[in-house]
Amino acid sequence: MCGVVGAIQRGGGVVETLLQGLRLLEYRGYDSAGVAVLEAGAISIRRKAGRLERLEHSLSDGTLSGARAGIGHTRWATHGPPSDENAHPHTDAEGRVALVHNGVIENWAELRAELEAAGVRFASDTDTEVLAHLVGREVARGRELPDAVRASLARVRGYYAIAALAQGERGPRIVCARSGPPLAVAAGPDGVYLASDVLALIAHTRDVVFLEDGDVCELELGRPLRVTRIDGTVVDRPTRRVEWDPESAGKGSFPHYMLKEIHEQPDVLARTAFDRLRLDKGDVDFGVPGFGDHELRAIDRIQVVACGTALHAGWIARYLIEGLARIPVDVDYASEFRYRDPVLAHNTLALAISQSGETADTLAALRLAKTLGARTAAICNVVGSTLVRESQATILTHAGPEIGVASTKAFVAQVVAAFLFAVRLGRARGVLSLAQGKELVSELRLLRPKMESLLGERAVSEVRDIAQKNRSQRGFLFLGRGINYPIALEGALKLKEISYVHAEGYPAGEMKHGPIALIDPEMSILVVNSAGPLAEKVRSNLEQVRARGGHVIAIGSDRESIAQSDEHVLVPECSEWLSPILNVIPLQLVAYHMADLKGLDIDKPRNLAKSVTVE
Numbered sequence: 001m002c003g004v005v006g007a008i009q010r011g012g013g014v015v016e017t018l019l020q021g022l023r024l025l026e027y028r029g030y031d032s033a034g035v036a037v038l039e040a041g042a043i044s045i046r047r048k049a050g051r052l053e054r055l056e057h058s059l060s061d062g063t064l065s066g067a068r069a070g071i072g073h074t075r076w077a078t079h080g081p082p083s084d085e086n087a088h089p090h091t092d093a094e095g096r097v098a099l100v101h102n103g104v105i106e107n108w109a110e111l112r113a114e115l116e117a118a119g120v121r122f123a124s125d126t127d128t129e130v131l132a133h134l135v136g137r138e139v140a141r142g143r144e145l146p147d148a149v150r151a152s153l154a155r156v157r158g159y160y161a162i163a164a165l166a167q168g169e170r171g172p173r174i175v176c177a178r179s180g181p182p183l184a185v186a187a188g189p190d191g192v193y194l195a196s197d198v199l200a201l202i203a204h205t206r207d208v209v210f211l212e213d214g215d216v217c218e219l220e221l222g223r224p225l226r227v228t229r230i231d232g233t234v235v236d237r238p239t240r241r242v243e244w245d246p247e248s249a250g251k252g253s254f255p256h257y258m259l260k261e262i263h264e265q266p267d268v269l270a271r272t273a274f275d276r277l278r279l280d281k282g283d284v285d286f287g288v289p290g291f292g293d294h295e296l297r298a299i300d301r302i303q304v305v306a307c308g309t310a311l312h313a314g315w316i317a318r319y320l321i322e323g324l325a326r327i328p329v330d331v332d333y334a335s336e337f338r339y340r341d342p343v344l345a346h347n348t349l350a351l352a353i354s355q356s357g358e359t360a361d362t363l364a365a366l367r368l369a370k371t372l373g374a375r376t377a378a379i380c381n382v383v384g385s386t387l388v389r390e391s392q393a394t395i396l397t398h399a400g401p402e403i404g405v406a407s408t409k410a411f412v413a414q415v416v417a418a419f420l421f422a423v424r425l426g427r428a429r430g431v432l433s434l435a436q437g438k439e440l441v442s443e444l445r446l447l448r449p450k451m452e453s454l455l456g457e458r459a460v461s462e463v464r465d466i467a468q469k470n471r472s473q474r475g476f477l478f479l480g481r482g483i484n485y486p487i488a489l490e491g492a493l494k495l496k497e498i499s500y501v502h503a504e505g506y507p508a509g510e511m512k513h514g515p516i517a518l519i520d521p522e523m524s525i526l527v528v529n530s531a532g533p534l535a536e537k538v539r540s541n542l543e544q545v546r547a548r549g550g551h552v553i554a555i556g557s558d559r560e561s562i563a564q565s566d567e568h569v570l571v572p573e574c575s576e577w578l579s580p581i582l583n584v585i586p587l588q589l590v591a592y593h594m595a596d597l598k599g600l601d602i603d604k605p606r607n608l609a610k611s612v613t614v615e
């Protein structure tokens with residue numbers, strides 16, 4: 001949602017450190033941004049509605065450049081519209097305390113009424129300002145900042161990752177805390193740092209401490225990081241090494257992160273899968289507990305929970321697991337699962353899929369499944385994330401940091417992980433023979449050059465032509481069947497997210513039950529069809545579209561569909577089980593080029609944020 005950073009460093013220049021961090025976290029929210037720094041014991045604040053460049057510009061006068069300690073924020077609005085007044089940091093009325101916050105304070109209205117009744121005047125519409133006043137009041141009563149934060153948080157209900165500064169302290173000190181959204185802290189050779197995403201820390205050090213819910217951490221130069229619970233009890237949190245390379249957080253020579261991430265997908269396949277394949281055994285070894293024969297034979301049903309693109313990977317997981325391991329799989333929107341009073345069968349494994357591992361609905365759904373007696377597992381991209389910490393077993397996807405708000409490489413990694421899991425389940429349960437296992441894992445090995453061919457210059461320029469010819473169309477319908485039906489959903493989601501055009505994904509066989517009424521020449525129909533048992537069925541749906549004057553774009557390895565289409569992308573042949581991994585690439589590129597041709601902000605689409613840590 002929002003990005004939170006903080007730093008105290010030995011030399012000056014903390015403003016540049018905060019801005020560097022905010023640039024890396026801008027994908028988390030980009031409505032407004034701000035910083036508060038301590039200089040000679042006094043707090044100075046700059047904050048601006050709009051993109052980070054506006055804040056950077058306002059800081060370019062250099063007046064705060066000597067400061068050594070500060071906190072910063074990039075916002076995705078929840079309470080009050082994006083404006084200078086609602087931008088963080090917020091302060092108490094006397095400006096004693098500055099505070100930044102990611103999350104939602106649920107009892108803010110009640111606390112605000114109480115403070116107003118006591119004469120406090122508010123300067124913003126935000127829930128966060130309530131907390132700034134509470135902390136300020138505790139400081140005014142003589143408490144030191146850590147105690148003031150702990151006492152204030154004890155009164156708060158909701159989700160938060162916060163960082164606070166106070167003026168007049170004996171030395172620069174920052175106090176941060178988390179309950180819900182992620183927060184990590186680190187002590188490097190030149191200073192101490194905090195951030196809501198390790199991306200902003202790895203430029204300083206790769207040794208990071210992930211705070212847990214209910215933790216409050218005190219950061220001071222020259223002292224070990226001190227972590228307590230809200231009641232003041234000191235706790236020990238391990239330092240973990242983050243293997244991500246700081247370079248991977250850059251765009252390289254690509255104009256957008258999304259394009260770079262699409263092009264990384266062949267490598268993501270290799271990183272997520274190849275070391276885990278056991279070709280001689282026709283099997284997969286995850287190298288972590290939770291995936292042994294005995295454990296996997298004890299599963300009678302699987303419940304997948306996820307949101308957005310990760311949910312589409314979950315739908316694919318269903319086809320894979322039911323097809324290769326013959327275990328029944330239910331898939332649900334995490335936001336629906338958590339409130340529909342679900343009934344779980346005995347021996348259910350709840351499988352949560354998430355890039356960030358911090359999506360509020362997915363976490364809540366997993367926790368609910370756990371209380372209903374399910375075993376839990378995760379497919380996740382972020383080491384140390386809440387989902388990984390709370391799941392009994394995890395398959396890490398090795399997609400590397402994904403910065404583009406529209407998820408691409410993380411999706412491919414999730415589908416690869418689901419395929420690996422399905423093969424492992426199938427082998428553990430004796431559903432897949434040695435020969436079948438060998439064939440499947442060998443097919444996966446062969447996929448990389450096929451993915452690369454879809455990213456070659458010729459293929460990419462074909463897709464750009466398609467985007468060019470279709471950019472003025474009124475709407476888009478994406479159709480697919482079987483394991484490629486979720487790819488239709490994903491193609492439509494990508495187009496909506498970054499091109500702002502109406503697009504729907506549908507099972508091809510459902511089209512005649514309603515959406516067919518939409519078809520006319522101003523409607524483009526993207527038909528995903530791979531050679532395989534359902535190809536003929538999809539072809540007849542394609543004919544139904546043509547008969548009604550729809551503009552057909554065929555994507556896939558089925559050559560007859562290609563011959564019947566107005567435009568097409570021919571995808572290399574592969575096992576039907578793996579075809580989604582290839583078919584999604586042209587669809588991602590169609591969305592990308594459509595948005596690019598329209599001059600839209602591809603990496604920061606309007607109204608969206610990368611990680612949705614509130615309901």
Ligand code: M6R
Pocket residue numbers: 307308309310311353354355356357358359362405406407408497608609610611612
């Ligand atoms: O971090 P997660 O995978 O849990 O995020 C889930 C969704 O919010 C995410 O996939 C979202 O739909 C993306 N913007 C899709 O491109």
